[in-house]
Each structure stands twice: as C-alpha cells, then as structure tokens.
Amino acid sequence: MQQEAGLRSASFAPGYDGADPAVDARTANWLDAVKLGFHEQRADPARLPALVDAYQRDGRTLTAVYDDLAPEAAWDPAVPVATYATMVNTLNVGGGRLVPAHLVTAVTVRPTHRRRGILRRMITADLTGARKAGLALAALTASEATIYGRFGFGAATSTAETMVDTRGGLEFTAPPSGSVAVADSAKLKFLAPEIYRAHLAGTLGALGRQHGYWMRASGTWSEEGSEPDKALRGVIRYNTDGVPDGYAAYKSQGWGTEPHTVKVTDLIAATDEAYRELWRYLGSLDLVDRLTFNHAPVADPLPWMLADRRRYRVAGVDDVLWLRILNTQAALEARHYSGSGAIVLTVKDSLGLAGGSWHLQADGGTGTAAALDGGPAPSGTAAVEIDVDALGSLYLGGVSARTLAAAGGIRGSRDALEILDALFSAGAAPYCSTHF
Numbered sequence: 225m226q227q228e229a230g231l232r233s234a235s236f237a238p239g240y241d242g243a244d245p246a247v248d249a250r251t252a253n254w255l256d257a258v259k260l261g262f263h264e265q266r267a268d269p270a271r272l273p274a275l276v277d278a279y280q281r282d283g284r285t286l287t288a289v290y291d292d293l294a295p296e297a298a299w300d301p302a303v304p305v306a307t308y309a310t311m312v313n314t315l316n317v318g319g320g321r322l323v324p325a326h327l328v329t330a331v332t333v334r335p336t337h338r339r340r341g342i343l344r345r346m347i348t349a350d351l352t353g354a355r356k357a358g359l360a361l362a363a364l365t366a367s368e369a370t371i372y373g374r375f376g377f378g379a380a381t382s383t384a385e386t387m388v389d390t391r392g393g394l395e396f397t398a399p400p401s402g403s404v405a406v407a408d409s410a411k412l413k414f415l416a417p418e419i420y421r422a423h424l425a426g427t428l429g430a431l432g433r434q435h436g437y438w439m440r441a442s443g444t445w446s447e448e449g450s451e452p453d454k455a456l457r458g459v460i461r462y463n464t465d466g467v468p469d470g471y472a473a474y475k476s477q478g479w480g481t482e483p484h485t486v487k488v489t490d491l492i493a494a495t496d497e498a499y500r501e502l503w504r505y506l507g508s509l510d511l512v513d514r515l516t517f518n519h520a521p522v523a524d525p526l527p528w529m530l531a532d533r534r535r536y537r538v539a540g541v542d543d544v545l546w547l548r549i550l551n552t553q554a555a556l557e558a559r560h561y562s563g564s565g566a567i568v569l570t571v572k573d574s575l576g577l578a579g580g581s582w583h584l585q586a587d588g589g590t591g592t593a594a595a596l597d598g599g600p601a602p603s604g605t606a607a608v609e610i611d612v613d614a615l616g617s618l619y620l621g622g623v624s625a626r627t628l629a630a631a632g633g634i635r636g637s638r639d640a641l642e643i644l645d646a647l648f649s650a651g652a653a654p655y656c657s658t659h660f
C-alpha cells in the first residue's frame with residue numbers, strides 16, 4: 225500500500241509469541257489502537273489470549289499503519305495509528321445459496337491522523353486485493369452512515385429495536401409445539417453454532433458469525449468484554465422430534481428498572497416454530513413486564529403471532545449489513561432470482577472495481593450476466609444505469625429499485641425499474657443479525 229512519508233503499513237495474522245504464552249506485542253498493540261479508536265477501555269492483558277484465539281478462529285487478517293516520526297513523548301510508535309481487519313464468511317444470497325463475502329472490520333484512524341486519506345488508502349488497496357483474490361462481495365457494519373457510500377458500499381439489510389409488553393404473560397394464537405429447556409451454558413457454546421448454521425442456510429441476508437458470538441451467547445464473555453456475564457441466561461428450543469432448532473440468550477436489566485425489563489441479547493431460530501416457541505417462553509417469564517430485542521427482523525412475525533399485537537412496539541430501525549459489489553458478473557450470477565426477465569445494467573464505480581455493462585437474464589432462479597465489453601446492448605432489452613453502492617443496496621432485495629431510483633442511485637425508465645424489481649425483490653426482507 226502506498227503511504228505518505230513516515231507512515232508504514234503491515235498486515236499480519238493475530239498470533240502468540242511462541243516462547244511466551246502471552247499475546248505477541250504486535251497483536252496486543254494493534255488491539256490497543258482499536259480500543260482507542262472506539263473509545264473503549266485499555267485491554268486487560270490477561271484477557272488477550274482468549275481474544276486472539278477467537279480472532280484466529282475467525283481467520284482475521286490485521287492491518288496496521290505505523291507512524292515512525294511520532295514525537296518523543298507520544299504513545300509507543302509500535303502502537304499503530306490506524307487499524308483495519310478482514311475475514312471471509314458466508315452470506316445467504318437467497319434460494320439457500322451461500323457466497324463467501326470479504327468482511328471489513330476494526331477500521332480506526334487515530335484522531336491526530338484523521339482526514340489525511342489513511343482510510344481511503346487502506347480500503348482501496350484492500351478491496352482491490354479482495355477482488356483479485358476472487359471475492360465477488362465485500363461487507364461491513366458501519367459506525368456512521370456517512371463513511372462508506374463513497375467507497376461503493378450500500379446499506380443492504382436492517383433490523384428493528386423491539387419492545388414487548390409482557391405484563392400478565394403473552395398470549396399466542398397458535399398452540400405450543402416442541403419444548404424449551406434452560407441451557408447448560410457450557411453446552412450452549414457448542415450447540416449455538418450448529419443451530420446458527422441451520423438458520424444461515426435458510427435465511428436470506430444471514431451471515432456466518434464470528435467465534436465471539438458463541439462466547440457471548442453462552443455467557444462465557446459479556447457483551448462488552450471477555451469477562452464472564454453471570455447474569456446471562458440461555459434457552460434451547462427442541463422440535464417435536466427432540467432436535468434443537470433455536471436458542472435465545474437474555475438477562476434482566478435489574479430490579480431497579482421500571483418496568484422490570486429483560487433484554488434478549490441473541491435469539492436465533494432455524495424454523496418459524498422455533499422463533500414462536502422461544503418468544504412464547506420469553507413472554508411467559510414471571511415477574512417480567514417488558515422484553516426488549518435490538519436485532520429483530522424488520523418483517524417480524526412476532527406481532528402476527530400474538531393475540532394482542534399492540535403489545536409489540538418498534539422503537540427504531542437500524543441498518544446492519546453494508547454490501548459492496550467487487551465483481552459484478554460473479555455477484556449477479558451468484559444470487560437467487562425469484563422472477564424471470566432480462567435487463568442491461570451499466571454499473572458506475574469510481575474505484576474502478578465493478579464498473580461496466582452486463583446483459584442479465586434470469587430464469588428458474590438462476591441468472592447469467594454477459595459482459596457487453598463496449599458492444600451494443602441487445603435490441604429491445606430495457607436498460608438502467610446504477611451506482612455501485614445502489615447495486616449493493618438492491619442486491620439482497622432489501623429496498624426496491626423504484627425507491628433507489630427516487631433517491632438518484634438508479635437511472636432508467638419506469639418499465640426498466642419494474643423489471644429490476646421483479647428480478648431482485650425477494651419477498652421477505654433480508655435479515656442479518658450479525659455485527660462485526
């Protein structure tokens with residue numbers, strides 16, 4: 225990566241120093257820099273090995289930018305002034321298709337070094353490398369909505385912050401099925417990833433999870449750090465054949481909270497029945513007046529399950545996954561199509577990674593995208609021009625082409641937009657409850 229004078233960058237795998245069971249200094253310094261960037265407490269050295277173990281399981285690559293010209297009393301120059309990490313995990317792009325996505329995380333630039341183009345250089349080099357390595361999609365979850373559009377990322381999925389009034393217990397319209405058991409936390413740590421795999425396989429927009437999720441679901445780690453969370457409780461739902469197909473983790477917000485509230489920190493269901501039965505369990509907790517869940521689907525079936533739907537409230541909606549198309553042809557051919565039709569897409573990409581024109585034809589769930597390479601578009605086929613960030617937003621069907629056109633990200637006739645919507649809309653809104 226090209227850097228300005230005095231700055232030096234390096235990429236490495238998180239790791240231990242073979243001779244010392246402690247974390248190696250390079251990784252510890254990198255983690256300390258991330259903590260500075262996100263205004264978190266300094267890392268506790270005793271907890272670093274567990275974090276590094278999790279990072280290794282995630283297959284993370286860490287990138288650091290160092291300032292060799294730091295003044296004398298400045299923080300150790302071995303602590304980077306910028307951090308960036310990547311890993312690959314699978315994304316459900318519809319029809320049960322799982323596609324590897326290049327995930328970007330831990331992006332920080334020290335306040336003293338901001339707005340000098342350090343992020344731009346890191347992300348441009350990284351996305352270019354990921355495309356060369358054969359990845360069709362990149363993704364991230366953003367701290368601020370204003371940063372990543374310029375790099376071609378578009379908001380693609382959202383979740384709802386929900387609140388349910390459970391005073392006197394929740395009544396469900398459908399009869400109960402299967403059973404729910406309070407989990408042995410040590411066992412949930414190993415069962416949760418299996419249940420999640422089934423959820424991932426069946427949920428458009430779901431993304432493979434980092435190791436930290438299993439540590440938190442089981443209370444081995446707290447939400448904020450890697451110390452145990454003694455207040456967290458877990459439950460597992462078993463279907464009528466006794467097969468586990470869902471889990472939830474929750475904790476009381478304390479007796480001082482008015483009304484007494486239980487926060488659901490994670491809830492993963494591989495089937496609709498599991499989703500319903502986990503909520504039935506949570507809604508039956510005595511001494512609890514309110515449940516909150518900050519990662520609910522925007523098309524949440526929960527209010528439709530209740531005898532009194534007005535007990536359910538949405539307090540807010542947040543974007544989760546931001547998608548960046550790296551290779552347009554590969555991305556278009558990877559996804560599932562529920563409609564059929566043909567369109568010419570001209571993609572505009574200021575980073576020069578995904579731009580060009582393609583003739584997309586979809587039928588029977590599968591699409592083929594032929595590059596036009598400057599040649600003429602097939603006559604009679606509708607055509608649109610689309611910005612690469614708008615294509616990222618459209619990709620999972622989380623927003624309609626007409627809405628994106630109204631916002632200016634797609635240019636085309638009304639007929640062309642209707643074709644795009646028939647091709648890309650997927651029915652249920654994509655659902656990703658994974659942050660990274």
Ligand SMILES: CC(C)(COP(=O)(O)OP(=O)(O)OC[C@H]1O[C@@H](n2cnc3c(N)ncnc32)[C@H](O)[C@@H]1OP(=O)(O)O)[C@@H](O)C(=O)NCCC(=O)NCCS
Nearest residue numbers: 261331332333338339340341342343344365366367370371
């Ligand atoms: C966000 C952050 C990484 C930006 O790093 P940076 O090196 O200052 O960014 P750059 O100088 O490369 O800026 C690149 C472009 O993004 C813009 N930009 C950067 N951060 C921005 C922000 N927070 N809001 C709006 N625009 C931003 C710059 O204005 C610049 O625009 P231009 O190239 O179109 O003129 C840095 O401010 C930071 O560490 N913030 C705190 C941690 C954080 O939020 N990280 C993101 C986690 S998802």
